[in-house]
Amino acid sequence: MAKKNKEKIPYYPYPEAKIICSCGNIMKVGSTVKEMFVEICSKCHPFFTGAQKLIDTHGRLERFKERLAKKMEIDAKKKKNKKSSD
C-alpha cells in the first residue's frame, strides 16, 4: 500500500520553479521548467480578487481609446466636409 502511494508522487526536476506573473506576483511550485511567465494568477484574477474590472496588462485599453478618439476625429471632419460641400 505504502509503495503504491509513493509511485503516484510526480517527479519535478524543479521542485521550486518560479512562476512569475505580470502583476508582480511570484509563486514557487514544482514544475518541469525552471521559470514560467504568466499573464494572470490567483492574486490578480478577477475571479479571486472579486473585482469586476478589466485588467489592462499591456496598455491595450489605452491604445483602443486612442484609436477610438482618432476615428471620432476623422468622422467629425468627414461630416464637416460633407456639410460644406452641400
Ligand SMILES: [Zn+2]
Ligand atoms: Zn498575477
